[in-house]
Amino acid sequence: MTEPSYSSVDPEIVRTLPKVVLHDHLDGGLRPRTIVELAAETGYDGLPTTDPGELEKWFFDAANSGDLPTYLTTFDHTTAVMQTRDALVRVTREAVEDLAADGVCYAELRYAPEQHLAGGLTLQEVVEATVQGAKEGERAAAEAGHRIHARLLLCAMRHADRALEIAQLLVDNYGEHSPGEGYVVGFDIAGAEDGFPPSNHVAAFDLLRSSLIPVTVHAGEAAGVESVADGLRQGAVRIGHGVRIYEDIEAEMSGLELGKVARFVRDRRIPLEICPTSNTQTGVCDSVEDHPFNLLYELGFTCTVNTDNRLVSGCTMSGEMVKLAEAFDLEYWQLLELTTNALENAFCDQPLRESLEREVIYPGYAELGDAMDLAVDEGSAAAAASGIDALHGEHVHSHGVGAEEVELSMENLRAELEQLGLSFDDGDGDADGDAGSDGGADAGR
Template sequence: MTTHDPGGRPGEAQIRALPKVLLHDHLDGGLRPQTVLELADAAAHPLPASDADSLAEWFRDAADSGSLVRYLETFAHTTAVMQTADNLARVAREAVLDLAADGVVYAEQRWAPEQHLAGGLALAEAVEAVQAGIDDGIAAAAAQGRFIRVGQLLGAMRQADRWQEVAQLAVTYRDAGVVGFDIAGPEDGFLPSRHLPVWRYLAEHDVPVTIHAGEAAGLDSIGQAVHLGQADRLGHGARIIDDIAFVADDGTADLGRLAHWVRDHQIPLELCPTSNLQTGVADSVATHPITRLKELDFAVTLNTDNRLMSRTSMTHEMQRLVDGAGWTLDDLVDVTVTAAWGAFMHHDERRDLVEQVILPGFQKVEGALV
């Protein structure tokens, strides 16, 4: 286990103790390997490995191809075991407990209900099952002395045509655990313009929106997300870097119009370094756009994306940036506070989270670094 250095860079123990905010984490991408084994056995679903360690390795290796399409194929095994109310509730409960154990104090769990109907569930039943699991997980975490708040982010699959149906589901459950709407799946070729009325409908019903954009596709995807989709946040958004010309080694940059728009409006970027390396967005943590974008005052947040496929956690993501990109405790508090202010909850709730939970938690760790 590492310790901290004199430059204010925390070690693993300090990072693990930090309060964390997670805006981009897929429910079907964060299962425990042992849970996948047990649920697959009960459902007679064949898996590529027969023990938890080997299965965990398989998920990571399969997701490490550099292709988003290949990465997404790994979800066939996780969604296959999430087709009953009991299984959905178990997965959601365990996700909450795992996040709380990692120091996460606020999280949004995104998932696509339309992918969990093969066992006969209706869309609403699936949402209610996940909410039951979240509620149980929060209560169990509290019994362990850990505070966490979790909301559901309902996603529609880009390549399907159930966007409006899922949007209506988000409206129905807006005050019953659902905090927002997303579109996910193959980004290239399935842009927000595919179903334009959805975005007006969501805006008219005051449902916050985040859109996967700027991961597998480029600036056109981001532009449509913020202008047509009226996205409050961008899922990934890393390729906004393509609209920035770095003209000197000292970091001087010339922003294009879209980059200015995203920065001027402080639209949070839900960046996921480990996942982005797997899908070919960057070659290393050191060259990942997250650091340059943060230096340029974009609203940068740090996320896990899929904890199973990337074998990651918020502690791991933070540690990678400290070790590989020279981040300090100040950098970590910046992205955490930015994430809290970008959370899909009300302003006063964001303020309380920052002032009563996040800043005191960081100050406690900072005191240990002195």
Template sequence: MTSPSPSLPTADQIRRAPKVLLHDHLDGGLRPGTVVDLARQSGYDALPESDPDRLGRWFREAADSGSLERYLETFAHTCAVMQTRDALFRVAAECAEDLAEDGVVYAEVRYAPEQHLEGGLTLDEVVTAVNDGFREGERRARERGHRIRVGALLTAMRHAARSLEIAELANAHRDAGVVGFDIAGAEAGYPPTRHLDAFEFLKRENNHFTIHAGEAFGLPSIWQAIQWCGADRLGHGVRIIDDIQVADDGTVTLGRLAAYVRDKRIPLEMCPTSNLQTGAAASYAEHPIGLLRRLHFRATVNTDNRLMSGTSMSREFELLSETFGYTLDDMQWFTVNAMKSAFIPFDERLAMINDVIKPGYAELKSEWLFTQTAATRASSPGNA
């Protein structure tokens, strides 16, 4: 008897599948109800809506503008309510809980400490509050039967001048839950080369960093992030598609930068829904991830900002499965890619792949095969 042909995973299978998330912003993933609660507690009265459901819709609609700059404006509200230790602790704990509930087993969540100082906290106090919150969220997840590990990425804003200070902060907390560094914010006019001193410091300290590049700006941003700054990963990187030509007959030609990114296995932190909102892609079907997966780039699937995009890892995989016909095998490929690219030690990455990810997908595939085989037998003529 031949094996059933591959079919799309169900929503439940996608949710239960072990997933790895490398690109998620802490201030872009708050629960709408938490934003309302924290605003009330802090006296922040500038929210556009006071009802959590309506507020959640407002964030999604405001972010769905086709402009990265407009998209970034929505963060004024979330950052405004994240200015105390209690608020940061709560948001971080809920982040870990929510990701674990969605089947995420490893996540790197980023935030900019310099944006959380208005309540009098020091940079170190901000980092400690978030790290403590992640540990509490991991503990609560375990109580519910979920396994998750969350590492923090400290982000410097590319329009500001504190990147070296934040890089030093990341290095100081690297054994206490911080796994790397990032720069973020509007790309146009703020090239990564403005922050070379931070990247040189991190390289001297043998530390890891990713750079937002190739999202709203094109190939020069990617080239600078890799060749001048030495980024370990590219945040988004969707514009690498500009260096790939597909002829009418389907022949694919890679430019030298695209070939270098593929050859060097430089991870691409792709965020499909967010990329549509900011205008980096026109539709899911036209998102570069489809071609990059076929060409075996080190592509990964991410959420970027779960609140603003109204998304989750499960939703991203559901949309990609519906669009490109991705199966559980494809999901495993993306997930292993992400785990290989994480900023934790090699032996810990390997253990996650061999002890958590591969067994998790093997169980789901076995379950799927059993269901398909039973359905085939039930529908065969001999059982009519």
């Protein structure tokens, strides 16, 4: 590992760090060459160009429209080539491989089964194809030396009337002993948000709630606070995007005052699936530097970082983290916090969550601390704590940060470690301790 820069995060180091993505659309992350090849195989002649490089640029340029409806038109081309079993297997497999190559160790890929029926597939066949692709992607990544666990979210299109049908499809494929084999883990509604509230699909949400299946909804992207509130009323335990929650925050003489919805989201620790680049393309903000992320983060909201659509937004998980770090002067320990926020709110089972924390995520950051020239006793809980200590302890202090700021950073880190059952105090830290239920979003506030 190369020597890190202590004044800012190093993009190459960020690329090697373990990451978790909760919001990544399967039909928004295809490889351009795959689109061209699948179009040729299926006879689709609607592509704006068949040159992969030019096509990649076209998607990015077309997505920079400044509004969500126009942004969504780019998906006409990707879904057009995802209408056969082989295409769905390939696209899913490649998505998992690409995410793993970018350091992602856990990914939730979402898609709308109802958009892949034009070639004669049934809804069930669509699900089974993506499950097969996820399994193949995990195996291919492992052969390349990467550990990744992929899971699938089924979306209903909010402007259509098939949400109850998709919810039943999810119920039928939920759990490791179902045809979904444990890969299908949650529900979402997607598509044009403004004018199509979650409450249009009450029957679907009722079924999922009674079946104890977790739900996230797109809200607070193209529409405002009421969209978020409506999603919460339908049982959403995460909010896709959700960044317009800032509209429920007022500046008073005494400071910032949170409205009822914003306070609920913050205090109940409802995770926001923030997608920085995508939010600039759909008109939430003009640039990442203007993004409300920092306001929400500093106010104690549970923030996670996501890609949304890797092709359409021309982004990666590593790139999104670097953009936020550079815009808001984030440190490595804060990237760890955002990563553990995501994992703690993933729709996977607890044993997998704990395994990834202890075997992948935390060791990855401890290795970074070790690279900062801090002596560690490899393999112990105290060693991991000492390695992370270097991320914002001794080295930051040696570059002129005041003692009060260092003390605050150490306090934040200690909170992070305690959630993982680790301690600074001695070499006997309990590496098998309870990971806790509160997440890391209150650290650093």
